[in-house]
Amino acid sequence: MIRKTRLFTPGPTPLLPAAQFAMAAADIHHRTAEFRALYTRVLAQLKEFVGTRNDVIILSSSGTGAMEASVSNLTSPGDRVLVLTAGKFGERWTALAKAFGCEVDVVSAPYGQTFSMDEVKAALKLETRVVFMQASETSTGVRHSVTAVARVLKETQSEALLVVDGITGLGTTHLDMDADGIDVLIGGSQKAVMIPPGLSYMAVSEKAWDRMEATYNPRYYFDLRKERKNARNGESAYTPAVALIAALGAALNYIAGQAATPEKPEGDLATGRRMLVDNAETIAAMTRAAVRAMGMKLFAPDAPSAAATAVLAPAGVDSGLFVKELKGRFGAIITNGQGEMKGQIFRIAHLGFFDYMDTIALIGALEQIVVKSLPHLNMPFGTGLVAAQKVYAERMSR
Numbered sequence: 001m002i003r004k005t006r007l008f009t010p011g012p013t014p015l016l017p018a019a020q021f022a023m024a025a026a027d028i029h030h031r032t033a034e035f036r037a038l039y040t041r042v043l044a045q046l047k048e049f050v051g052t053r054n055d056v057i058i059l060s061s062s063g064t065g066a067m068e069a070s071v072s073n074l075t076s077p078g079d080r081v082l083v084l085t086a087g088k089f090g091e092r093w094t095a096l097a098k099a100f101g102c103e104v105d106v107v108s109a110p111y112g113q114t115f116s117m118d119e120v121k122a123a124l125k126l127e128t129r130v131v132f133m134q135a136s137e138t139s140t141g142v143r144h145s146v147t148a149v150a151r152v153l154k155e156t157q158s159e160a161l162l163v164v165d166g167i168t169g170l171g172t173t174h175l176d177m178d179a180d181g182i183d184v185l186i187g188g189s190q191k192a193v194m195i196p197p198g199l200s201y202m203a204v205s206e207k208a209w210d211r212m213e214a215t216y217n218p219r220y221y222f223d224l225r226k227e228r229k230n231a232r233n234g235e236s237a238y239t240p241a242v243a244l245i246a247a248l249g250a251a252l253n254y255i256a257g258q259a260a261t262p263e264k265p266e267g268d269l270a271t272g273r274r275m276l277v278d279n280a281e282t283i284a285a286m287t288r289a290a291v292r293a294m295g296m297k298l299f300a301p302d303a304p305s306a307a308a309t310a311v312l313a314p315a316g317v318d319s320g321l322f323v324k325e326l327k328g329r330f331g332a333i334i335t336n337g338q339g340e341m342k343g344q345i346f347r348i349a350h351l352g353f354f355d356y357m358d359t360i361a362l363i364g365a366l367e368q369i370v371v372k373s374l375p376h377l378n379m380p381f382g383t384g385l386v387a388a389q390k391v392y393a394e395r396m397s398r
């Protein structure tokens with residue numbers, strides 16, 4: 001049979017066709033009025049997509065570049081910082097902060113779980129300058145509560161900045177940067193915004209901009225103040241990834257267009273963003289219900305992310321079986337666990353350009369694999385699909 005290749009990976013995610021066309025047509029020079037108009041429009045759209053009044057900066061790098069920029073711009077060597085971690089991306093904050101000479105305190109939770117706010121409160125010191133966390137820990141499929149951490153910072157009247165890796169949190173979680181008092185919120189192009197890898201973006205609070213006046217870790221390419229100054233003139237400091245910026249504009253138009261009405265055919269990004277989050281939530285809930293009905297366990301049952309679902313392979317089965325069979329038999333690309341979770345879990349993404357049809361098809365393919373490769377489980381066809389169908393119908397009737 002024909003097997004169409006389809007990504008179900010939590011970055012890169014499937015590409016929006018309109019964004020691909022915009023990329024192909026983006027034959028423009030970055031020091032022209034044409035580019036300045038594009039850049040200015042995309043930066044304004046990104047502010048609406050993030051849902052903030054803060055300035056947003058675009059960097060030509062993958063998401064980790066914006067993570068590094070947060071550390072290098074907001075800390076000085078010897079600064080005490082707190083990292084909240086429960087997976088591979090949390091561990092990246094620790095490594096980055098150490099690389100820039102910070103004294104790192106860590107609150108960690110076991111893989112598959114989120115950390116307790118009591119521990120966060122206890123670990124927060126008077127000298128803590130920055131708190132780093134993920135909104136969604138993609139390696140384990142866990143959602144952390146940014147709002148709860150922000151509340152702890154407020155309650156304790158901490159001076160610490162709150163820096164959130166929202167790379168798979170944006171577009172899958174209803175985040176409110178300004179109300180919560182998040183100081184930096186980071187996104188990446190290959191995640192919910194449906195375009196290829198290569199851009200990161202970050203919204204930065206006034207408190208964080210002020211902090212940068214006093215910090216002195218080395219920075220050059222990722223000098224955020226320089227980028228802000230240039231962005232105000234519609235340009236970036238160096239040659240930007242022009243094609244990706246054009247793609248991002250098209251994708252944000254598409255997301256806004258989800259909320260189109262006869263009165264407002266171009267739609268509205270704030271509403272479109274909420275619809276995108278609800279879309280991911282529905283697909284995640286369908287997937288969780290399906291795999292549970294099929295007798296498999298969720299790796300993160302208590303705080304599941306809507307960005308990706310991590311599923312524990314059945315006892316005695318290597319999770320690579322699902323990765324291999326989905327690709328080999330159905331052209332569907334999912335991801336194995338990272339690091340020591342490899343072989344234990346497989347992960348299915350929901351962020352970005354996924355719909356009902358994709359979801360039902362993937363669950364159907366999972367059933368084919370369980371029935372054929374794991375006959376001892378005695379699972380009848382339809383087990384996962386029935387559960388997913390019910391979740392979909394229930395959520396659509398709300």
Ligand SMILES: *Cc1c(COP(=O)(O)O)cnc(C)c1O
Nearest residue numbers: 011062063064089136138167168
């Ligand atoms: C994808 C991802 C990143 C960024 O990784 P890059 O490969 O640098 O784009 C960071 N944090 C999380 C939670 C992610 O999912």
